[in-house]
Every structure is written in C-alpha cells, then in structure tokens.
Amino acid sequence: MKFKQAQTLQQIATLLDVDFVGDKNFSITGINEIHVVEAGDIVFVDHPKYYDKALNSAATTVLINKKVDCPEGKALLISDDPFRDFNKITKHFNPFIASKASISESAIIGEGTIIQPNVFIGDNVIIGKNCVIHPNVTIYSNSVIGNNVTIHANTVLGADAFYYKNRLEGFDKLISGGRVILEDNVDLGASCTIDKGVTGDTTIGAGTKIDNQVHVGHDTVIGRKCLIASQTGIAGCVIIEDEVTIWGQVGTNSGITIGKKAVILGQTGVTKSVEGGKTYFGTPISESREKLKEIAGIKRFLKEQKNK
DSSP: OEEEEEEEHHHHHHHHTOEEESOTTOEEEEEOOGGGOOTTEEEEEOSGGGHHHHHTSSOSEEEESSOOOOOTTOEEEEOSOHHHHHHHHHHHHSOOOOOSSSBOTTOEEOTTOEEOTTOEEOTTOEEOSSOEEOTTOEEOTTOEEOSSOEEOTTOEEEEOOOOEEEETTEEEEOOOOOEEEEOTTOEEOTTOEEEOOSSSEEEEOTTOEEOSSOEEOTTOEEOTTOEEOTTOEEOTTOEEOTTOEEOTTOEEOTTOEEOTTOEEOTTOEEOSOBOSSOEEETTTTEEHHHHHHHHHHHHHHHHHHHHO
16 A cells, blocks of 8 residues: 655654654655565564564565664664554555445546446546446445456455454454456456455456456455356465466465466365466365376275275
C-alpha cells in the first residue's frame, strides 16, 4: 500500500508514539508485507526468527519490537507491538468509509459495461469497457477491473485477508489495505470469492477463466490464460504462472509457486511449489505418472501379500 504522499520517519513515529533509529527526515512511501516490499516501504516483524529476513529485505524501514543494529541506508521504528502498530498505519492511511449508495459516486465505469440489479460497487472502483456484472455481485472499494470482463452472480471481490495473530484474549486481525485487480478478458463464475491483498494486490491475469465457487486468497497472483475449475481453494501469497490449468476441488498451501503450463488434476493438494510443463496429481502432490506408478505398485504389493 502506497501513501498518497511520502511521509518522514518522524511523522510515522509520532503517529505511532514510538522511538526510532535513523534520520528524522528519512522518506517513507508506503507499507507492505515481507514478500512484496520495495524501497520506501515499512515492513513489520515481531519475532526474532524473522528479524534477519526483515532487516535484509527490500524494505527501507523496519517496524520491530527490539532495538537492533540498523543496516546502512535503513531506519527502524521501535514498537512494543509491531502487529498493532502496522494496523494503526493501515487505518490512518486507508480508513474504512461506509458507503451510502449501491454504486459509489467515485466509481468509474467504462462505456458499454452492463451492471445488473443489486450489484454493490464501492469507492474508487475502476471498471473498464464492455464488462458484464451479473446480479448480487459485490465489488469492494479500490478494486480495478479491466475491459471485457464477466463476473457472474454472487461473486465477491475484495473481502479481507484471512490473517490473524493469536493473542491471549483472542485472535487479532491484520487489517487489509490492498486491492483486487482483474485484467482484460477475465471471466469469473458464480459465487467466487477473491480476497484483496493485505497491503498489495491480488491479481488475476488477462484471459484467465475461473469456474463457479472458487476462492482466491490474499496477495495471490494468477497469470494470463489460466483455467481454474470449480471448488478450488487457492491460499494467500500463491503465484500461479501463465497458462496453468487447475481442475476441480484442488487446494493449495500458501506461499507456493505453480509453474507455467502446469496441469493440476482434480482433488490434488498442492503442498509445495511445482515446476511448469508437467501434470500433477495426489496429496502430497507429485507428477501424475509417478503417482499412478506408486498406486499400481502398492496394489501389486498388497495382492502379493494376500496370495502368500
């Protein structure tokens, strides 16, 4: 999430009421999660296991719960609760504003686009030309939709990420300040749910077609010309490269990559990253030919044991 205008280290420290290490005029341009940070961003870290990863990331400001040596060219914000203060930044720069109409006055809708009854379109949504948005679709604020996109009934774009911190008093939610982006010629089936990014974008590439009842988690990036069949559940922070085919009832772990032109057969559990150009099956996932050989081998073994 980028700020509308750059902030200084002093300004952010004052907002959070925390100490800092670095030049008070050090420039901060946004906040992001560790896997998508860029120069100018704040990243937060609250466990020693991940200190080095955060301090050595592309982020130039680290919101951290312990004073440590500051890498050259970076700044620190010292907080007793970085998770809480990261949420405070999101709330401040991306506040929730209740909509007063089913289609926001700030939404931009392109020529030739058809909006069916009972559609909700939030603030600052951009929809391109010649799209069809079917009844009861919900498009949360700041979503971006390209040209020639079809979204079928009851689909939801931009719900919050499923991201919580377990505290003694209960689960504390990390506030989502990102977006959903659908590129040109995307089709979404009925009752799909596409979560927005925590700080970045959940993106579905041009020409991708998604069947009914598919879930796409936060900050996932789906490439161009992919086919994804019904009842598939894609976790957060997944990268699906171009021209991947995923058949029905597939589930994935978070943070994995599915390579270009891979085919994932139905009911597979994608437990790890897989390279492109191959067909996969089973849980845990393996190349389909190998999995079928394993199954045949087990059957032979059991038959031999039975005949002894």
